[in-house]
Amino acid sequence: MTVTPQYQPGPADRTGAPATYVFAVCGADRPARMDPAHGHPGGGPLRFLAVGPLRAVVQDVPAEAFSEAALRERLTDPAELERCARTHHDVVTAAATGGPTVPLPLATLYLGDERAAAALGAEQERFRAALDRIAGRAEWAVKVYLTQPGAGNGNGNGAPGNGAAPSETLPPDAPSGTGQGAGRAYLNRLRGARQQREQCQERALAAAEQVDSAVRELAAGSVRRRPHGPEATGQGRTQVMNAAYLIAEERGGQLARTVGRLRSTPGFDGIEIEVSGPWAPYSFTDGGVHAGHP
Known part of the structure; x- marks a missing residue:
């Protein structure tokens, strides 16, 4: 993950004045203060800043600890990146419990409240449109996998299943016997394994389209992303769909029933459907509505 701070260090960094870290934008109907237990260590309490x-x-965070150079160094450490991202997400989630909330990208900083209010205020119409769109709705992530033998049966519980994709390769000593007959048999087995893999992949893609179609009927919006590779999904399963859906809060139970029905659909052996949420709607607010440069 590459993080580009929305922040350009300047002379103000050396005055000792804190930088203003912005997590999200929401409506005016919020309590006077946020939960002080959240926020980046070393910074001040969370608060609301008027933007029109x-x-x-x-x-408020220490400018020297959140300068562009300092952040680039800190966020190359996976553990530090995870900590910062988790803090950012926790604050956004806390804010979203009070009503529609537009998350801003990780490391959105300004040299003081005045610059923050000016930059964010220039985008207030886009923020208002995003807030209207997500009101009463939440984001749900739905992922579909083709599982390998012993990796799962498509119900998400990790139990061995049937109908999974075959192994990618045959053993090195697969040819048996001697002569052209043995070589031809080996090639036929290799060809058959490849065809079976292709059939499993086609079946998984068809299942993914079926899942997407069913969930989109419940959603006010959807986003399809490039599937993750094995470094993220782990060995033993192949991700064939990576999607997010904007769904009304009262339809969460309907989503669960729809996915449950799909999991028991004939032909879904070896297909795993993974659902997570509800989340703050990161995917449906114009990428968090990037608000200019400080």
Whole structure:
């Protein structure tokens, strides 16, 4: 993951004045203060900053610790990146419990409240449109996998299943016997294994389209992303669909029933459907609505 801070260090960094870290933008109908247990260590309490008729969830943080150079160094450490991302997500999630909330990208910083309010205020119409769109709705992630032998049966419980894809390769000593007959048999087995893999992949893609079609009927919006590779999914399964859906809060139970029905559909052996949520709708707010440069 590459993080580009929305922040350009300047002379103000050396004055000792804190930088303003912006987590999200929400409506004006919020309590006076945020939960002080959240936020980046070393920073001040979370608070709201007026942005015209809207409110930004912000925190004062040490400018020297959140400069572009400092962040680039810190966020090359996977553990530090995870900690910062988790803190950012926790604050956004806390803000979203109070109503529609537009998350901003990780490491969105400004040299003071005045610059933050000016930059965010220039985008307030886009923020208002995003808030209207996500009101009463949440994001759900739905992923579909083709499982390998012993990796799962498509119900998400990790139990051995049937109908999974065959092994990618045959053993090195697969040819048996001697002569052209043995070589031809080996090639036929290799060809048959490849055809079976292709059939399994086609079946998984068809299942993914069936899942997408069924969930989109419940959703106000959807986003399909490039599937993750084995470094993210682990060995033993291949991700064939990676999608997010914007679904009304009261339809969460309907989503669960729809996915349950799909999991028991004939032909879904060896297909795993993974659902997570509800989340703050990161995928449906114009990428968090990037708000200019400080």
